Amino acid sequence: MTSPGSAFWRRPARCEHPGAESSWKRNELTERWILVRSSSQLTGLSSLSNPRVARPLGAARRLLGSAAGSPAIPRSPRARPSAPRRPGPGPGPGMAAAPHVAAELLFYVNGRKVIEKNADPETMLLPYLRKKLRLTGTKYGCGGGGCGACTVMISRYNPITKKIRHYPANACLIPICSLYGAAVTTVEGIGNTRTGIHPVQERIAKCHGTQCGFCTPGMVMSMYTLLRNHPEPSLDQLTDALGGNLCRCTGYRPIIDACKTFCNTTGCCQNKENGICCLAQGINELPGFEEESKTHPKLFSEEEFLPLDPTQELIFPPELMMMAEKQPKRTRVFGGERMTWISPVSLVELLEAKVKYPQAPVVMGNTSVGPEVKFKGVFYPVIIAPDRIEELSVVSHEYNGLTLGAGLSLAQVKDILANVIPKLPEEKTQTLRALLKHLGTLAGPQIRSMASLGGHIMSRHLDSDLNPLLAVGNCTLKLLSKDGERQIPLNDQFLKKCSNMDLKPEEILISVNIPYSRKWEFVSAFRQAQRQQNALAIVNSGMRVFFGEGEGIIRELSIYYGGVGPTTICAKNSCQKLIGRPWNESMLDAACRLVLEEVALPGSAPGGRVEFKRTLLISFLFKFYLEVSQILKRMDPVHYPSLEDKYESALEELHSRHHWSILKFQDADPRQLPQDPVGHPIMHLSGIKHATGEAIYCDDMPAVDQELFLTFVTSSRAHAKIVSIDLSEALSLPGVVDIMTAEHLEGVNNLSLLTEHETLLAKDEVFCVGQLVCAVIADSEVQAKKAAKRVKIIYKDMEPLILTIEEAIQHKSFFEPERKLEYGNVDEAFKVVDQILEGEIYMGGQEHFYMETQSMLVVPKGEDQEMDIYVSTQFPKYIQDMVTSTLKAPANKVMCHVRRVGGAFGGKVTKTSVLAAITAFAARKLGRAVRCILERGEDMLITGGRHPYLGRYKVGFMNNGKVLALDVEHYSNGGFSLDESLLVIEMGILKMDNAYKFPNLRCRARVCRTNLPSNTALRGFGFPQVGLITESCITEVAAKCGLSPKKVRTINMYKEIDQTPYKQEIDAKSLIQCWRECVTMSSYSLRKAAVEKFNAENYWKKKGLAIVPLKFPVGLGSLAAGQAAALVHIYLDGSVLVTHGGIEMGQGVHTKMIQVVSRELRIPMANVHLRGTSTETIPNTNVSGGSVVADLNGLAVKDACQTLLKRLEPIISKNPRGTWKDWAQTAFMESISLSATGFFRGYESDMDWEKGEGHPFEYFVFGAACSEVEIDCLTGDHKTIRTDIVMDVGYSINPALDIGQVEGAFIQGMGLYTIEELNYSPQGVLYTRGPNQYKIPAICDIPTELHISFLSPSQNSNTLYSSKGLGESGLFLGCSVFFAIHDAVSAARQERGLLGPLKLNSPLTPEKIRMACEDKFTKMIPRDEPGSYIPWNIPI
């Protein structure tokens, strides 16, 4: 088998490339042949602007040729034995046998030829790369094109334009059969640690752009592809290029910084919004900005970076070029077990195929068909893939408009429009501009590069961004069949699939004609999504008006909406009625009423958010009215009145894409030894391996002999009796080995999960949708999944169905016990206060969205009942415990190993243990290795997440804002089992005071038992919820007192030495310092005044500013929970191996441990190695969580090192100039052990809940964050303009890692409080099961300016080198964005005369923002009587 990751094709004898004068050179480092040519030759996209006219049908060339003679890659021994292959599409209903010969699939991967003789059309590139070619650098994150983890670069040569096109693509949606003649480049193909890394890989690692590293290969490939096309990209291109890649760890800033090093900038943010350069004015009027950024230590040094040399890149394989140029073409047919793929060579053949297989989809990008097949179970026996038909790529400028081939990708269309628009008179480009605008935000660059215009139009998705615009633009579709050509309009009837206006089954769409707009014709595009980029629109719209002449009377009007019906909807009657009316406010008013009547959305409409959608319908209309009025005024200032200045804000764009950051941290102590790495911003130990794809995650491990795959059947009902389970059909499928139910687990089906027993597989009754019912085990993942679908379970629904906290309170459905903490005398205090207010705030849950889903491989060793478990977990000992209790085996037989985890955030503790226990049971039962990897949708459905919270408070305060009494109730939604919920509410109670001294406090907390998947730990462990409740209370007090929230916060804050409600001493000096520094650093007062001025001048846009303090107690609540152990070996060559109980999940704990060893043993970091965590080397490990992993394990590592040093001291002092090799050898000769364990007992801590006092925490992390936002009152959109964070981190062991923790957590918090919204049906079914429905922050969401400053450390402490743990605390600071939005919404409401209390729940989504900014439009919409309809979703 060829090894596509390691070699390159041989140097060709003669170059057939159009740039034939180029010369060949051998790169000594990479051992590759490279073609040296000018950078312009490397780009392929420029070709797309070449207008080409469609060839007449008969001129389509028929070519013949084959890839014979090339060595084939033999099938992997692990590959599923293939069924006998059919030579072509087999006869079936309506299908004649195809006359074609089955083809060999030939493409290149990383410069190596791949020939697949049995290409299965159902196989996607991602599993092919990972399982067949063993190129595991490309990751699975979602399987649906939504996360970018699987990004690869596809290169294709066009023999007609003689250009190569490189584009990014999602391997999870690329059928391998579509790759004939293409070159695929994966992360392994651009560099590796053996032959040399690529500058992109180097820079992303050295700029600290990787944490868990799971997203990194995808990021690298997006960046790499950009550089292949634009070696010196602009910042716009850079942010666009990364728009389709999600990262859950870093907060994107370091990734942007890494990429920026390739941009041709001079340190300027390129944000010349006011026409002034940032360097000239100081960003946001912050004087001294540039000077400050220069004087602080840097996280990386650009001087070290490898230069980017475009001539050193992989060239396009000459063989593929020759094939494309010379090889006679013929139709290719790939026959799989169930599906046949036909790739016709010419238009004639395409049409013939369409006649023969009229029901077969015409697959271009597969971004619509692919997800349909994968997620909706649709099956097509035949696929027609016309990717080679030139006529589908036509670009033709005609007198009446632009004609674009249906086969052009959306990225190509975007480039073409960007090229064409400046060349045409402005009045002709209205539709083109509107299309270009939406193409900028439609999906991410990978999807845009894959998806075709024809596929987009034909899919007729209800939320299509382009169809509303193409429809208002009077576009026509050119259709072709064997019977000839015809044109149909792209109008409402086409969109509704009316038979007389739709394609006939044997027709295909050839091209789209987009007419040029005329003078006095205006077209606009609007959309609002949960996230600005890479998110389907909630509502979108295309609007066009034509006035005929300059008199301003409507001659034509066309309005289409997406997202508000089963397909794109036309407000036809409304438009008709408005014709002849002048363009004025009364027309607008009538238009709004008409549209609301015509586009009537029922309360139960799918997708929910009904009132928001209704409001958007007319808010967009209003925007259109203003836009057109503004242009009319510009065109004819005499006849058209000016818009009022403050209304103009409705038209301004919110999003700026240029990011800028300033990071301040203390330099390492100058008294340190030069080689001592502690305090230095050392790169993540695995950073380079993350970037090259060499870092091995659980599912990257090669298959074990005879390995099986396990998948789950989960409950489809929220509360029901299991009447029967029928496994017969599933068991009869080939490859199915076993199906386990609760019966098989009799006697071991209950695990003692922390505080309560939990059932592994449901028995008799189910308590939530997603509960595990059966485990299907088969010899492949595909077969296991197929069989799981055939398991038939009959349920009988049961009462009550409790989903929400309110319902749980109503039914008194709680887990015991209630927790309570009381301090002072609340009732007495209420008697003396000036004012009392009562309020409540509700906060939704959060999905962990670790990029690596739950993964495990259990391998029975075949001897002494030993078992190895390779698993992605934060708590190996716990997995070991759960497995041994299920297997009734002693712990010394079952070992759990964790090399690294691709993100965890609390979600890989209890949930993983349940999955591992079942998987291990199957492995033991069957005596074979079993792998279980959850798909993203399964993971989101099964594993729960952060607890939704309801906080009710009664607060007594003085008129100056001083709070004297606070009585709070916390209710968390625990789901159907207790899991860690009790611990979460306990931590919530202990941390609820945040930074405030409440002299009289009562707080009670309960966990609600509901019919939802059980919720669990998530970064912050209750604090983000309770902190928000407390801060809301403070904000409301401020509003009542007429004071600023900042003032009320300052008044109530802890000052110097004080006592917490549980009577632990607190020294708040650093808190006050953080607060003051944050106020100063953010120029709070100056900017508050600027915000107020902005708000006074702008009616439809408002800004908000908020500053929030942080006191985050760190500690695990008991001495035992804090114990940690380490093992350090010194080998005779002087190298050191360290291992400890902490798990590397992105936070960089292994890097810090090596820093510790390096300091303690005074040995270079390069001589110290760490292989991972295992219960075999460190028994009885504690959970990695609670911000203390490095802290505790570091003390154990230090202890081991000191033991070794003590032993070796006499040897070292005898030979102080010796090396570690000398000392180790001497020690060996003197029989002194070179191996030592280290131990740390944990911090003394206790909490007596009866008395309500204790010392549960070791120390406090203090901080403050100030955020400024701008909101669009008409759409609910928001932008974080700037965030300033000051943190007290003690003495940072590694400022790069620590800044990474703070900013990564901050962005995760920002997501929690603003856009991350889980949606459930009224029956308790989770709708949000992937990145396409659940939006975590993407690169477009991060603050435009981010300033982070670490407080200068002042005190030494018992912690590791006086450092502080930072994993969780920063998350809460994300609520500064929540309160800034709150501030902006308040400003809008005040201006509109709405002076009552403002109740805003979390997350503050566009829907909530828009609906809170009440105005004439929100008043205009119809409202549904509660109870008069069944809503699509319910707030959980």
Ligand SMILES: Cc1cc2nc3c(=O)[nH]c(=O)nc-3n(C[C@H](O)[C@H](O)[C@H](O)COP(=O)(O)OP(=O)(O)OC[C@H]3O[C@@H](n4cnc5c(N)ncnc54)[C@H](O)[C@@H]3O)c2cc1C
């Ligand atoms: C992650 C993700 C994010 C997305 N985000 C957005 C977004 O923000 N906004 C938005 O509007 N859309 C979005 N989409 C949808 C996307 O725009 C469409 O999936 C895409 O345009 C379909 O094009 P395709 O070439 O991949 O179609 P395919 O999947 O290849 O085909 C789709 C359908 O079109 C038919 N078809 C294709 N070409 C022809 C032809 N020439 N003649 C006749 N029939 C034809 C096929 O038969 C098939 O039924 C997103 C999709 C994904 C996966």
Ligand code: FES
């Ligand atoms: S795995 Fe392909 S985009 Fe997520």
Ligand code: FES
């Ligand atoms: S580093 Fe990006 S997801 Fe973990």
